[in-house]
Amino acid sequence: MLQGTNQESGRPYNRRLVLEAIRIHAPTTRGEIAAHVGLTVQTVSTIVRELEEQGYVLAARDEPKGRGLPPTVLRVNPAGGYAIGVHVTPLGIGAALVCLTGDVVAVLRREGRGLGPDTAFRTIGELAQELKQLRPGSRILGVGMALPGPFGVDTMSGVGPTAMAGWENVPLQARLHEATGLPSFFETDMAAAALGERLYGIGADFSDFYYLFFGVGLGGVMVHEGAVLRGAWGNAGEIGHIPVVAGGEPCSCGNRGCLERYVSLEALRRRGIPDAQWLGEIEPVFGSAITVIENLFDPQTIILGGMAPEPLLQGLAALAERLPGSVSARSDRTAPRLLVAHGGQNSVLSGAAALAVLGTLSPRHGQMFGTASEAGAPQAGDIAA
Ligand SMILES: [Zn+2]
Structure with missing residues (x-):
């Protein structure tokens, strides 16, 4: 968690920080927020009052559970x-x-x-x-x-x-x-969908994850410390055009054997076979791709999302049990190697809103x-x- 500043000029920054902390930790209390962002309870209380007046935050008392007044609980106002x-x-x-x-x-x-x-x-x-x-x-x-x-x-x-x-x-x-x-x-x-997942979905639990995006083609981005890892021109992580089959199918990018020629909605349509059969067919190529991503970026997990139907993404996630090894094999690992995004078919739209x-x-x-x-x-x- 980022820390607050005691400088007077830092007030707008502190307001954003406190609002974000409430969003992440809600339902929460002033005392908890103060501990998370490194500001005094007094300062946090002043900011929370402002946020309440501006309509960003709702404060309500929980039902009493024993003696004494329960603390006021803070939430973001939808x-x-x-x-x-x-x-x-x-x-x-x-x-x-x-x-x-x-x-x-x-x-x-x-x-x-x-x-x-x-x-x-x-x-x-x-x-x-x-x-x-x-x-x-x-x-x-x-x-x-x-x-x-x-x-x-x-x-x-x-x-x-x-x-x-x-x-x-x-x-x-x-x-x-x-x-x-x-x-x-x-x-x-794909960056929008990844940031939407970070703001509203299971990405909230991870500061470092790779988002594998099924659009018409196949793309992806690495979210590092909560922000998209962009590269010099904003195209870092474009996994779809990594060559995976030497001398394979020609691709629109001019190369042969690119990943998205095999693993994408377009590839599935072109192949014209049932999903389950297709999953079996692409398993080795998909496994290589996941191993490449893990060895390159060392993410906490890989989130499968985009516009693919959820049962298809679940089918891909189920392949995790038989993936080849990578740096992801850690004894202190807590998250699965593959997770399915929460965003569903609206993942890009809600991700675009998340940008704002x-x-x-x-x-x-x-x-x-x-x-x-x-x-x-x-x-x-x-x-x-
Ligand atoms: Zn290509």
Whole structure:
């Protein structure tokens, strides 16, 4: 856990820190929070009062269990703020309104193959407007956009089943802000899904995990100390194009035998066989991939997620019992090698919304995605102010 600061200039940071601590440890008490973040109970109490007044936090007394008053228990107020998540794909646009504790309030979709940026941002503006009207008068923290990666790789971005023509060199954050008027953030679909899992799902239990993302192709990101490990150009961890079969099937990236030619929803469709049979067929290749990931990144666990149906992900997770060895074989290991994400089919949409929550409220991510004040005027009662 990050520690608070006693500097007066650190007050907004401390507010974010206390809010995050309440989110992670809820239901919790002022005393517990003070111990977690290294501030006095007095300082924490002042901050909690502010957060309560701003509507971010709910404080309530538990039922009395014995003599004396039970302590006041703190929780994040689900209606304390909403975020909009947008997912742009080669097949259309999805948008969701997500409450502060991660529940999806509504999902809207617009079909449209190969939408260019102008049409897409106009549509996103309309969808955001429609979603905002579902909670009139509520605080909308911001909007996060997820789109297929990798970004800016000449031989990969313009070709293949996930290609998006006309999206090269688009100033995404500025266009998103222009379209919605909200603080704006963006990431690859897999990084968004991973951060959503970290904020709302089983990823909350791990500071270091690899998220293996089943989209049309196969991707993934390493979350290290709670943040996405990006590499120089934000494409680190792109597992789908690791060559696993020498002289194997040709791939849209120009190489042969790439992992996603064998392990992906597209590969399963192309193969046209029942899931169980396919799982048996890909087991050796999948096992190599998991071993590569573990030996490279040394994660606490690997979370399987993305757009694949849950029974398929469960089938893959079940292969964990027969995986080859790696640095993951530790006597002090507590988590399984493979886990299934909690996010389900909305994982990218809620992940995109998580970008806005992290970007505006988290002490860790505030600078990483650009701050609220860079991307749009902070609203009344903004925690960043
Ligand atoms: Zn490839």
